[in-house]
Amino acid sequence: MTTMTEGSVREFKMPDVGEGLTEAEILKWYVQVGDRVTDGQVVCEVETAKAAVELPIPYDGVVRELRFAEGTTVDVGTPIITVDVGGGAAPAAPAAPAVLEQAAGAGAGSEAGSGEEAKPAGRQPVLVGYGVATSSTRRRPRRTAEPAPAPEAAAAVHSELNGHGPAQAPRERPLAKPPVRKLAKDLGVDLATVTPTGPDGIVTREDVHAAAAPRPAAEPVTGPESGAPASPAPASASAPVSYDPARETRVPVKGVRKATAAAMVSSAFTAPHVTEFVTVDVTRTMKLVEELRQDKEFAGLRVNPLLLIAKALLVAIRRHPEINASWDEAAQEIVVKHYVNLGIAAATPRGLLVPNIKDAHAKTLPELAEALGELVSTAREGRTSPAAMQGGTVTITNVGVFGVDTGTPILNPGESAILAVGAIKPQPWVHKGKVKPRQVTTLALSFDHRLVDGELGSKVLADVAAVLEQPKRLITWA
16 A cells, blocks of 8 residues: 655555454565665565565655664554655665654664665565555554653652652653663663663663662661661562563564464364374385385475375365365354365474465375475465465374374364374384384374264274375375
């Protein structure tokens, strides 16, 4: 979304890059004040509750102002950057004052203007949904034109009005970078009481930690005449909460992690979960993986056990389509899906993501390998789009990569089943009447007991195990 302002300056507003999202955090600016931008050039990266997304600017011009610093959460529909589309001379200011002011007031993120060069202005389609979110709910109050008085000034006025003497002049605002201000706010430290040790009198993170550190208790003081211990001074209202920064770290819950937490709590307390387990000999599957890696048809593709496990689950769903369904609480109906959007849980630096392969049921094994490789690579790079995480029907989570045997996975909201795959490792196994070392794994299938009974869940899990034990069933059961 863009808005015309005075002259040839346009405002670019935070778009709704998902479906009904109300806010996004600015992760990184790729441009600075004075940079020339072109239509389609990526100017910043933002993180929503679903994914990290790069935002392209929809016109040519010169950057006049960056409204928010990196790390700031901005409501959808709020202007975040202004651009002079008239092609005027770039301003001489090296940084955007508005960004620093916003950062100082909000106390969030790192300093604006990373100093990196802008990304190449490759032509990219402008994201749809650049409108203001229709929801009237706001998660945080907007900044007003008239800022609230500083606590020191308010206290001085209050003192004078109550007859405690004339109000003193407000103290000069201490110098500190936005991240340091945020740290002080989180620890409950008044920056005006901190002794700065940085250059030019700037308060550093170490100064804030030192001010927040618990101080040793003072020796009791006796009165000059009575000899009685003086009563302890009342606790300061601005004293920090019980928190030792040297031994604890507080991590704000936001973005992908916040959305994941909400979804898991909702799923766990909405759908009655049942989990079944089976241990299976996958030696033949592992041999097939090695053979496929040498096949010309799979050249350049990622071939691993997860590929054949995914195919085994798709075969089981084809044989038992009722497992691929969802529960419609409002309509009191079971919705059976005649397509499979196969979700793959991926651990990323931003938290757990579950993008899905659209219409996985219709893909050949090489096509499935290609889609699976792209999905995992994109997720690990943090470039998964919100659309890629919507519409899933069933999910696989591979906990075996962490060396564990299996788990009891929680359903992805809106789905009826999730398959957990444990570590594949050699174990003693009875094979053809003799105990031999075989490649063995444990599978766990969690399902929604409202629409999947024990018989259906058991049949699906048994089919997956049978395919992995005898991969030729991929052909005979196809």
